Structure formats: C-alpha cells, structure tokens
Amino acid sequence: MDEQKFDCDVLVVGTGASGMATAVTAASQGLKVLVVEKEAMYGGTTARSGGWLWIPGTRLATEQGIQEPQGAARAYLQHEATTHFDPERVDAFLANGPKAIDFFTKQTCVQFDMPPVFPDYHAEAVGGQPGGRSMVTRPFDGRELGPRIKQLAPPLPELTVFGMMLGSGKEIWHFMRAFKSLESFAYVTKRLSRHMLDVLRYGRGMTLTNGNALAGRLAKAAMDHNIPVWLSSPVHKLVVEGDEVVGAIVEREGRRTRINARVGVVLACGGFPHDIQRRKALFPHAPTGREHYTPSPEANTGDGLRMGEAVGGWVDPTIPHAAAWVPTSVTTRKDGTKGVMPHFIDRAKPGVIAVTRHGKRFTNEANSYHDFVQDLVKATKGDKEIFAWEICDHATLRQYGMGCVAPFPLPIGRHLRTGYLIKGNTVAELAKKIGVDPQTFQSTVDVFNEHARTGDDPAFGKGSKAYNRYQGDAQNQPNPCVRPLETGPFYAIKLVVGDIGTFAGLATDAQTRVLDGDKKPVRGLYAVGNDAASIMGGNYPGAGITLGPALTFGYVAGMALAQAAKSISAPVGHSQQLQRVA
Numbered sequence: 228m229d230e231q232k233f234d235c236d237v238l239v240v241g242t243g244a245s246g247m248a249t250a251v252t253a254a255s256q257g258l259k260v261l262v263v264e265k266e267a268m269y270g271g272t273t274a275r276s277g278g279w280l281w282i283p284g285t286r287l288a289t290e291q292g293i294q295e296p297q298g299a300a301r302a303y304l305q306h307e308a309t310t311h312f313d314p315e316r317v318d319a320f321l322a323n324g325p326k327a328i329d330f331f332t333k334q335t336c337v338q339f340d341m342p343p344v345f346p347d348y349h350a351e352a353v354g355g356q357p358g359g360r361s362m363v364t365r366p367f368d369g370r371e372l373g374p375r376i377k378q379l380a381p382p383l384p385e386l387t388v389f390g391m392m393l394g395s396g397k398e399i400w401h402f403m404r405a406f407k408s409l410e411s412f413a414y415v416t417k418r419l420s421r422h423m424l425d426v427l428r429y430g431r432g433m434t435l436t437n438g439n440a441l442a443g444r445l446a447k448a449a450m451d452h453n454i455p456v457w458l459s460s461p462v463h464k465l466v467v468e469g470d471e472v473v474g475a476i477v478e479r480e481g482r483r484t485r486i487n488a489r490v491g492v493v494l495a496c497g498g499f500p501h502d503i504q505r506r507k508a509l510f511p512h513a514p515t516g517r518e519h520y521t522p523s524p525e526a527n528t529g530d531g532l533r534m535g536e537a538v539g540g541w542v543d544p545t546i547p548h549a550a551a552w553v554p555t556s557v558t559t560r561k562d563g564t565k566g567v568m569p570h571f572i573d574r575a576k577p578g579v580i581a582v583t584r585h586g587k588r589f590t591n592e593a594n595s596y597h598d599f600v601q602d603l604v605k606a607t608k609g610d611k612e613i614f615a616w617e618i619c620d621h622a623t624l625r626q627y628g629m630g631c632v633a634p635f636p637l638p639i640g641r642h643l644r645t646g647y648l649i650k651g652n653t654v655a656e657l658a659k660k661i662g663v664d665p666q667t668f669q670s671t672v673d674v675f676n677e678h679a680r681t682g683d684d685p686a687f688g689k690g691s692k693a694y695n696r697y698q699g700d701a702q703n704q705p706n707p708c709v710r711p712l713e714t715g716p717f718y719a720i721k722l723v724v725g726d727i728g729t730f731a732g733l734a735t736d737a738q739t740r741v742l743d744g745d746k747k748p749v750r751g752l753y754a755v756g757n758d759a760a761s762i763m764g765g766n767y768p769g770a771g772i773t774l775g776p777a778l779t780f781g782y783v784a785g786m787a788l789a790q791a792a793k794s795i796s797a798p799v800g801h802s803q804q805l806q807r808v809a
Contacts, residue, residue, distance in 0.1 A: 230483055231479075231484040232484065233261065233485070234489070235488055236259045237258050237260045237491055237788050238475055238493070239260060239262045239263070239493045239495060240263055240492065240493065240495060241262075241264060241271060241497060242264040242456060243273040243274075245495045245756025245777035246781070247442075247448070247449055248327070248755075248781025250262050250785070251449055251454070251781075252781060254453075254785075255330075255334065255452065255785070256789035258792055260454050262457070263457045263461075263462060263475075265461035265462070265496075265530070269379060270379055271497050271526075271527070272438075272523050272727075274382065274438055275381070275383040276441075276727070276774065277363070277437050277571075278363055278364040278438040278440055278441045279362065279771035280361070280775040280778055281361050281774075282324035282328060282771075282775040282779060285341075287341040288341060288359040291341055291359065295359065299356065300354060300360070301354070303352065303356075305317075306353045308762070308766060309547070309766070311545075311765060313764075315737045316735070316736070316762050317762050318737070320779055323782060323783050324779045328778075335444075336367075337441070337448055338365040339363065342363075346358060347360060348594075348598070348694050349768060360769055363437065364436075364438070365440065366436045366440050368433060369429075369431075371443075376431070378458060379439070380524070382437070383522050385522070385558060385567070388633065398436070403627065421434065457479055460477050460479040463478060463483070465492060465534050465537065465538050466486075466487075467538055472488075473487065473751060474486045474487045474488045490791050491788050493753040494752070496527070496531030497526070497527035498532070498756070498757030500728065500729055501524075501525055501528045502532075503515075503516035505731075508544065512604050512613045512724050513724075519725065520555045521555075521726050522568070523726070527757075531732075531733070535752065536733075539743045540741040540743060540749055541733065542732065542760075543731065543734055546761070547765035548601070548765035550731070551730060551767055552597045552600035552601065552726055553569045554570045554599055554600055554617075554722040555568060555570065556617075556630045556723070557721075557723065558631045558645070559645040559646075567725060570722060572698045573628065573629045575695055575708050576619075576708070578622065579592060579617065579627075580675055580712065581617050581618065582618060583603075583607055583610075584662065587667060589602055589615070591695065593689050593690060593695035596727075603615050603722070604724070614723045616721060617630065617720045618672075618717065619717070621714050621715060621716050621718070622714040624639070629648075629718065630647075630720045631647065632648055649661055650716050650718055654672050654717055655668075657716075657718070660719075661721075676713065678709075683706070689709050690707055727773070728773045730760070732758050733754040733760065734759075735753070735755075735760065738784075738787040739753045739755055739780050739783055740753055741753060753784050753788070756777045756780075757773065761776070
C-alpha cells in the first residue's frame with residue numbers, strides 16, 4: 228500500500244487546551260505545526276470542562292487590585308504536593324503562567340475574566356489565597372469559527388440546560404433566581420430566546436461558554452495562524468531514528484501517513500480516564516478498573532502514555548492520587564443512553580447532606596470534590612461497593628436542584644421514573660428505599676437538624692471554610708451552607724467515584740521534555756496536559772488546576788520548540804510538502 232509523507236516542524240497529538248496552546252505558541256514563533264486528533268471533533272476534555280484556569284500572579288489579578296505575598300503561591304503548591312513537589316516544574320509554571328496569559332490575551336482571541344473573589348480550595352492553608360488565582364474563559368461567539376463550529380465537540384449534556392452550557396458565576400446566579408427576581412427573569416428569558424434562535428438557525432447554540440468557549444477560542448487562534456488540524460486521524464506509533472523521536476505514523480482517510488517532525492512531537496492526548504488496565508493499576512477504589520465513572524471523552528484511553536512509554540518515557544506510579552476525583556451520578560438520558568454527572572457545587576448548598584450505606588455522614592459535604600471522594604473512600608473501606616447517598620428535602624431540591632435534577636420550574640418526573648432520583652415521603656420511607664437502617668438514618672438527620680437550625684455543624688464544620696461559603700448560598704444566613712432538612716418529601720441520589728482528568732502521566736522536565744526512568748530527556752518528545760504528570764502532586768488546590776498548567780505548559784512547550792528549532796538547520800518553514808511515495 229502506498230504511504231504518504233508530510234513534513235512539518237512540530238507535530239501535536241491532541242486538540243485540547245494543552246495541545247492547541249502548544250500549536251498556537253509554536254506557530255507564532257514561525258514554526259510549521261500540524262495538529263492531529265483521533266476523534267471526528269476537536270476540543271477533547273477541554274470542550275466539556277468548566278473552562279477555569281488556576282494561574283497565580285497574572286495581570287488579570289493585579290487589575291483587580293490583588294497582590295499576592297511574595298512566594299505565597301510556591302509555598303501553597305509545596306504544601307499541596309507534599310511528597311511529589313517538583314520545584315523545577317513548579318517554578319517554571321509560576322514564572323511562565325503570567326507570560327502565557329499575556330501572550331494569549333494580547334496576541335490572540337483567547338480571553339479570560341477573573342472574579343474578584345474565588346477562593347483556593349484550601350485557602351486557609353499555607354500560601355492559600357481568598358481570590359486572584361482562578362479565572363474563567365470569556366464567552367465566545369461560535370459564528371467566528373465559520374464552518375469549523377460544526378466540528379467543535381459539544382459540552383457535556385448533563386451540564387447543560389436545554390443544550391445550553393451556562394456561564395459560571397453571574398449567569399448561573401440569574402438562572403437560580405429566575406422566578407424570584409424580575410431582573411433575573413428578564414435575563415434568563417433573553418438568554419433562552421437567543422439560544423433557541425441559534426439552534427433553529429445553526430443547529431446549536433452560538434454563545435459558547437466555559438470550556439466550550441476555551442476550545443472555540445483556541446481553535447480560532449489556530450485558524451488565525453493557518454495551523455492545519457487533521458480530525459479522525461489517530462496516531463499508530465511514534466517514529467524513532469537512533470535515539471530521537473522524529474515523527475509518527477498517522478492514519479488519515481484510510482491511508483497511513485508518515486509525519487516527519489523536524490523539531491519535535493508533542494503528546495497532548497488527554498491522559499487515561501478510559502484506560503481500564505491503567506485504572507486497575509492506579510485507582511485503589513477500582514480493583515478491576517471498572518468501578519469508576521468518568522465524564523471525560525471516551526477517546527481518552529491513554530494513547531499518549533503508551534506511546535511515550537514505548538520509546539522510553541516513564542510514568543510515575545507512586546503519585547498519591549492518580550486522578551482528580553469527583554463524586555458522580557449515573558443518569559439515564561432521554562435517548563436511553565447513560566450519562567455521568569459530576570457533582571461540583573450542589574453538595575455545598577444548604578439543606579444537603581451525604582451519608583454512606585450505613586446511614587451516617589462522613590465529611591464536610593461542601594469541601595472540594597477531590598477531598599470529598601478521598602473521605603468517601605476512607606469511610607467505606609471494606610465495603611463491597613464505594614458509594615454515598617446525597618440527600619435533601621423538597622424545598623432544597625426545588626430551590627437549588629441536585630445533580631441532573633434542575634430546580635423549579637423544571638419537572639422532576641423523568642428522574643423519578645428512571646430511578647436516578649429516589650423519593651420518600653418521610654425520612655424513614657426514604658431510608659428503606661435506599662437500603663439504609665431507618666433508625667440510624669433518622670438519628671443522623673435529627674442530629675444534623677438540631678444544630679442546623681442555628682447554622683452550626685459541629686460534626687464536620689460545613690460552611691467553616693472560604694471555599695465552602697463561596698459555593699453555598701450567601702442569602703442563607705447565618706451559614707450559607709447549612710439549614711435543616713425538614714420539608715418532605717425527601718430525596719436521594721447515588722454518588723459514585725469518578726474523575727475530571729488524570730494526574731499520573733509521563734515524567735517531564737521544566738521544558739516539557741519527556742523523561743525516561745533515569746530522568747534523562749527522550750530526544751524529540753514532549754508531553755503536556757494530562758499526558759504529563761501533574762505538578763499538583765495528586766492534590767487539587769483550586770479551580771482550574773488542570774487547565775491552568777495545560778495552557779501554561781503548552782506555551783512553555785511552544786517556546787521550547789522554537790528555541791530548539793534554532794539549533795537545527797534546514798527549517799521546513801510554512802511551505803507544505805505532501806507527497807506520495809511507493
């Protein structure tokens with residue numbers, strides 16, 4: 228069979244934030260870049276994410292009047308990463324994060340907004356901050372992508388309302404208050420009307436928000452730099468000559484193409500959330516690899532890690548937590564397929580508690596999703612199945628919603644019929660339906676309610692931390708996260724362990740070069756995003772600690788590749804060379 232060849236300076240494998248950031252940065256430095264993607268749509272995990280980035284010390288923070296104490300961010304990351312603190316890579320992140328933000332916001336269409344207050348998840352820890360580190364992608368008009376909008380991966384259905392992904396912060400606030408405030412009602416009516424008109428005209432909403440906005444903005448930046456993006460083009464293997472990675476074999480349109488990458492190959496394949504075997508090896512709660520539920524794209528099967536290992540790269544198996552844990556629930560969609568819903572903020576709302584199969588609370592429900600799962604795993608040690616029940620009363624369900632169940636006025640009947648939402652007219656009746664001891668469960672609710680009437684939670688301190696209060700309801704006083712469960716009927720949703728991205732990845736240096744087991748670079752090979760080991764050491768310090776490093780190290784990789792290109796003769800430049808050889 229004939230084989231095609233394609234010459235470029237840089238081959239990027241993957242179209243998530245890290246891969247596209249690498250491609251745009253490298254192209255801005257005059258390199259010829261090719262991006263390949265195994266899926267028929269681009270955007271990867273980024274397209275269905277929250278679109279938040281955690282990067283300390285940016286211009287956006289100073290514009291808000293936020294000045295961090297010198298060394299605070301480094302101290303915080305050292306506190307969080309503990310045994311896996313990597314000073315060289317952390318320093319590279321802290322030094323280049325602000326530069327990356329300046330590059331993208333000043334030289335491309337990629338833009339962000341920073342709320343004045345969004346606390347670190349452990350704001351009370353050494354170096355933690357009450358705000359100034361987490362930013363969210365600014366909404367984007369999908370029409371700017373032209374025909375390419377049809378190839379943008381959609382947001383996660385479970386995180387949409389009528390197919391519309393709500394922008395974080397103020398927009399969600401308006402939707403929650405739509406029937407309590409005339410201003411919010413008008414806002415929601417206008418937003419829904421615009422979305423429905425877009426769907427009728429274009430087949431989808433054109434106001435891209437959160438991760439969909441980030442994927443769309445990066446795609447537009449790539450278009451502006453004339454970067455080719457090959458979809459439905461999986462990489463079969465890396466090509467090695469001597470001790471150097473010089474390209475890859477890609478399948479495209481039924482043909483195999485040899486990609487010659489003069490400067491380097493960058494792995495940005497999204498980690499391994501759907502790699503059953505690696506989950507079995509690295510996820511203690513999943514002894515067969517299948518006791519785990521992820522909302523990540525099904526194409527994220529660990530390709531980058533396997534390709535990196537095949538040419539000498541090393542994946543550290545000792546990281547304390549191999550993924551960013553999140554409690555999830557499994558729902559039945561309208562078409563009968565199953566969906567995985569990540570529970571980010573509903574646990575923090577007043578009137579919500581969580582119990583194990585034994586009917587007892589086990590943690591501060593308003594803590595971060597990563598911390599919540601760690602406590603769940605500890606509390607259920609020895610049980611055949613690791614899960615919890617998220618519980619609320621009728622007033623709470625209709626005010627805030629829970630999981631996939633939206634607040635009033637949207638109906639809840641479908642979720643009751645599918646068994647996703649379980650209802651009991653009394654606490655005892657609900658206990659019987661979910662299989663917990665009625666007396667223990669009743670006692671748990673009674674004890675919680677006794678203290679909740681005065682806004683207290685002496686057992687676990689729900690609402691005691693800055694992050695708790697931020698995700699609660701400021702109008703619920705004296706504690707934004709606590710009120711009793713009193714108004715029947717009562718409801719439960721089953722929570723199981725999932726992730727929003729993997730942490731264990733290929734070892735890399737401060738320039739994103741892949742390292743072997745002796746910590747020596749594999750020549751010509753780079754890794755970014757979830758294909759690279761997380762600098763967070765298995766912890767989750769704040770909103771956006773995946774995308775922040777993804778964008779930053781994508782920028783670092785692009786600049787490193789540009790520097791490496793200077794030492795190599797005969798640049799490919801911008802002339803495309805595509806030929807067929809026997």
